Amino acid sequence: MGLSKTEQFTEEEILIARFAKALGHPARIAILRVLLERKACICGDIVDELPLSQSTVSQHLKELKEAGLIQGDIDGKKVCYCINEQVWKQAQETLGVLFQSYTACGSSCC
């Protein structure tokens, strides 16, 4: 059908998936890299850094913003985007916990 039966899963599963989904496109990783690289946060020079149109980049920014990973503040006629520290760390934490919960199964699974 196309839409997830989101209700059926735990809050944490949904949260982790939401963060991961936001990271699930090369363009958005590239955007985040630009934002991470320049400590001072940047505006729409991001567009110049990416091989995509302005509208497409804007849409990717929107998705990152909706996941909470970044925020954008208006500064004159430009908009300044940057990592949202709190949410970034939350994503780091929740995904980190998931990854760390793996303990090599010693012998022979599969």
Place this chain on the structure above:
Amino acid sequence: MGLSKTEQFTEEEILIARFAKALGHPARIAILRVLLERKACICGDIVDELPLSQSTVSQHLKELKEAGLIQGDIDGKKVCYCINEQVWKQAQETLGVLFQSYTACGSSCC
């Protein structure tokens, strides 16, 4: 158009995005949790644990498998799935590096 201009991005950006995308659905997080929980790896009892049909779960398993995060070995008429240690750690590493590359921008970005 629907498909990413994947070629335009770096290998690493594509790799990270691929891992993240595989994690980008609550059902797949739930599946991984089942796999992580039971150290010994499990087969299609996963289906029983999820609020989705057999075919849907099978498809999610396929996507996790294609991303390399899990593997499935045939055991009689059952199939035993488990985390792929190597790839799991690679995903942990690459995503970890991304998250850690954030250094709080001290003063006032945005």
Place this chain on the structure above:
DNA sequence: ATTATTAATCGCAATTTTACGATAATAAAA
């Protein structure tokens, strides 16, 4: 006041994802 610059949004098209039932395919059990 008019003109440029910047960024968001709208509308559209192609593709992908999500989901399911039904159908294969495979192997164990009877």
Place this chain on the structure above:
DNA sequence: TTTTATTATCGTAAAATTGCGATTAATAAT
């Protein structure tokens, strides 16, 4: 050998994603 259990795959439908050009909105510059 026929039946049963397990899992993958096919076909289909709805919805979401990706992408772009064109338009709008808002601010700065002239």
